[in-house]
Amino acid sequence: MERRVIEAAEVLARSLGSDPNHTVAAAAMDTNGRIHTAVNVHHFTGGSCAELVALGVAATAQAGPLVAMAAAGDGGRGLISPCGRCRQVMLDLHPDILVAVPTVTGPQMRPIARFFRTHTSFQMRRPSECSASTGATMTRSHAA
Numbered sequence: 619m620e621r622r623v624i625e626a627a628e629v630l631a632r633s634l635g636s637d638p639n640h641t642v643a644a645a646a647m648d649t650n651g652r653i654h655t656a657v658n659v660h661h662f663t664g665g666s667c668a669e670l671v672a673l674g675v676a677a678t679a680q681a682g683p684l685v686a687m688a689a690a691g692d693g694g695r696g697l698i699s700p701c702g703r704c705r706q707v708m709l710d711l712h713p714d715i716l717v718a719v720p721t722v723t724g725p726q727m728r729p730i731a732r733f734f735r736t737h738t739s740f741q742m743r744r745p746s747e748c749s750a751s752t753g754a755t756m757t758r759s760h761a762a
Contacts, residue, residue, distance in 0.1 A: 631690035644668035648681035688718035
């Protein structure tokens with residue numbers, strides 16, 4: 619499993635060329651073994667990381683739960699770790715996902731929760747789910 623998702627991200631990253639708006643590729647694997655790939659969208663206003671775009675691509679394909687994610691940089695940068703925003707989104711949406719990270723001994727798959735000292739998950743609640751109908755609220759849950 620891990621090798622397939624890492625290879626998919628690295629192959630896509632190598633194909634990116636010199637476009638400065640697309641410099642990172644990501645691959646996500648669902649429970650059926652399908653791999654969903656995407657690239658980042660850089661823009662001076664912020665843009666989206668490749669991992670977040672891959673989550674959207676997988677959702678569009680009605681993938682269901684994702685089991686693995688890997689990201690790779692263009693220009694031969696190879697496997698890269700997800701940023702804090704991507705880590706939090708993966709934890710919230712796919713708390714059991716394994717994430718590929720580079721280590722001195724080679725790529726390793728780590729549970730997303732391992733990136734956090736404590737498991738902190740935020741969930742937005744719709745106004746209709748709130749006790750006050752004034753707007754959305756955010757709830758936090760902790761697990762050791």
